[in-house]
Amino acid sequence: MVLRKIPVKDAVGKPLGHDITEIRPGEFKGPAFRKGHTVCDEDICHLQKLGKNHLYLIDLDVDEIHEDQAAAILAKGLAGGGITWHDDPKEGKINLYAEKDGLLMVDRAALAAFNMVDEVMCASLHSYTLVTKGQKVAATRAIPLVMKKAPVERAAAIAARNGGIFTVLSLKSGHAGIVITGNEVFNGLITDKFAPILQKKVVDLGSVVSGIVFAPDDAFLIQQAITFHLADGCDLILLTGGMSVDPDDVTRKGIHLAGANEMHYGAAALPGAMFMVAYINETPVIGVPACGLHHRTTVLDLILPRLLAGEHIGKKELAFLGHGGLCMDCLECVYPHCPFGKGM
Numbered sequence: 001m002v003l004r005k006i007p008v009k010d011a012v013g014k015p016l017g018h019d020i021t022e023i024r025p026g027e028f029k030g031p032a033f034r035k036g037h038t039v040c041d042e043d044i045c046h047l048q049k050l051g052k053n054h055l056y057l058i059d060l061d062v063d064e065i066h067e068d069q070a071a072a073i074l075a076k077g078l079a080g081g082g083i084t085w086h087d088d089p090k091e092g093k094i095n096l097y098a099e100k101d102g103l104l105m106v107d108r109a110a111l112a113a114f115n116m117v118d119e120v121m122c123a124s125l126h127s128y129t130l131v132t133k134g135q136k137v138a139a140t141r142a143i144p145l146v147m148k149k150a151p152v153e154r155a156a157a158i159a160a161r162n163g164g165i166f167t168v169l170s171l172k173s174g175h176a177g178i179v180i181t182g183n184e185v186f187n188g189l190i191t192d193k194f195a196p197i198l199q200k201k202v203v204d205l206g207s208v209v210s211g212i213v214f215a216p217d218d219a220f221l222i223q224q225a226i227t228f229h230l231a232d233g234c235d236l237i238l239l240t241g242g243m244s245v246d247p248d249d250v251t252r253k254g255i256h257l258a259g260a261n262e263m264h265y266g267a268a269a270l271p272g273a274m275f276m277v278a279y280i281n282e283t284p285v286i287g288v289p290a291c292g293l294h295h296r297t298t299v300l301d302l303i304l305p306r307l308l309a310g311e312h313i314g315k316k317e318l319a320f321l322g323h324g325g326l327c328m329d330c331l332e333c334v335y336p337h338c339p340f341g342k343g344m
Contacts, residue, residue, distance in 0.1 A: 004057040008047050011039040017058035018067070018145050019091045022050055031090055035068060063149055067092030070142035070152045074120060077156030078140055080164025093141040096124075098131040102168040103309040110158060110165045117155040119143045124166060126342045130305055131168060138166055169309040174207040174236045177229025179215055179222065181241040181251050186216040194240045194293050201300065202238075205308055210234050215254075217242060222254025226285065230258075236284055236307065243274045243289040252276065255285055264315050268322030269341070272299025277313045284313070297327060297335040 006014075015036050022032035032050060033043065039055070047055075060066065065073075068089040075085045075094040084099040098104065106127035114122055124138035131137055142152060159165050178198055185192045192214070199209045210232055213225040222239070229237050242251030252265060260278040265287070267275040275298075276287030284307050292298050302321060303313055311317070324343025 005054050006057065008039075008044055008053055008055055011055045012041055012044070014039055014055075014057065017056060020047070020050060020052060021091055034090075035066075058146065060146060064146050065142075065149045065152055067142045067145050067147070070120070070147060071140060073152050073156045074122070074140045074142065074159065077159035078114070078122060078138065078165050080167035082168030082170070083137070083164065083166050089141075091141075092145070093139055095136050096138040096140070096166060098133055098135045098137050098168045100133050100168055100170060102131065102170045103305050104129045104131045104137050105167045105169055105309075107162060107165045110162065114155050114158050114165065117151050117158070119147045119151055120155045122159075122165070128302070128306060128341070130336070137168070169311075171206055171305060171308040172310065174202075174308055175210045175234050176202045176207055176236040176238060177210055177226075177232065177234035178212045179225045179229070179237065179239040180212065181215050181217060181222055181239060181254075183216045185241075186214050194288075197292065198238050198240065198288065201304060202236075205305060207236070207308060217250055219250040219253040219257055222251055223257040226255065226258040226280070230280065230283065234283070236286070237280075238286045238288055240288045240292065241290065243276060243287045251287060255280075255287065258285075260285065262314070264313070264318055267299045267303075267318040267325075268320070269299040269302065269325035269327075271295045271327055275299045275303070275318070277303065277307075277318065295327070295329075296333045297340060299325070301335065302341040 015038050016033055018035050019031035020033040023029045071089045071092055071094040072087045075096060079085055079096055082099045082102060083096050085094055085096045104125055104127060106124055108127060111122060120142055122138060122140040178195055180192050180194055184190045195212050202209050213228060215221045215225045226237055239251055242249040255278050259280045263278040265276045267273060271291035272289060274289035278285040288300055292300055307313060324339055324341055327340045
């Protein structure tokens with residue numbers, strides 16, 4: 001790269017080789033002048049106020065690349081399905097956006113490998129963040145103004161290896177069946193408060209509740225309730241109660257009798273350690289412990305969107321919840337704008 005330094009007053013009529021940033025604390029930070037802008041007499045005073053008494057004309061070698069071109073190459077490699085970006089870099093940076101509502105998925109190992117390449121970077125939201133169409137999910141840039149093409153191309157190849165580091169998965173509109181277990185509720189000794197909570201969580205994610213069945217602490221009757229929902233076409237079943245270790249907690253047995261071919265009991269998250277995910281053929285069956293009645297946010301809020309996005313949740317996925325899976329029990333819950341579940 002050849003840089004030719006010229007006094008700002010001699011730059012009139014010449015194009016800028018890079019964005020020139022302006023910072024007004026508390027008001028603005030961004031490009032005062034964009035790359036390619038032709039300097040005119042009226043710009044001189046403004047440039048001097050920005051501390052620019054000299055400007056630089058850039059001549060690139062054949063193996064070099066400008067930050068704006070580099071950013072576009074990087075963004076193209078990073079963007080997978082459900083991600084969009086615009087080839088309009090600002091200060092050498094390009095943002096990536098969700099192309100649709102859904103669940104952001106990040107290939108964290110590939111992102112780390114990408115960021116290990118010298119002179120490039122990318123930062124993103126956490127994986128499994130619920131995002132809306134048009135929301136910024138990541139940003140990338142080449143760090144120097146001019147760099148060699150080879151590391152840019154290497155980083156882009158790492159990003160694109162498995163179809164992009166970032167994807168957004170749509171949440172399917174499922175039909176959920178709810179089973180409320182417990183003798184005290186079934187016999188009318190107490191009023192159920194669990195069903196409205198679960199129903200709201202399901203509906204807020206774009207699915208519907210097809211039906212609610214109440215069952216006592218009887219494994220065979222719980223089995224029948226599950227079978228009823230399956231016959232009714234439900235593709236997701238949630239059960240509450242009976243997930244503890246008391247002898248009359250028979251919900252898991254009822255799920256087993258209903259034909260569960262896979263069952264994972266226990267999640268590395270609090271609240272929600274006694275959470276359970278099972279499968280009857282391909283239908284997920286969720287066992288929600290009593291904490292879901294008393295805590296606004298539990299492990300259910302971490303897992304339910306992933307199931308609706310089509311992810312298969314097994315022992316490994318429940319184990320990986322541990323890093324970041326400790327709720328701080330704040331007096332005012334601000335989830336998802338908090339660390340809970342963010343270590344996944």
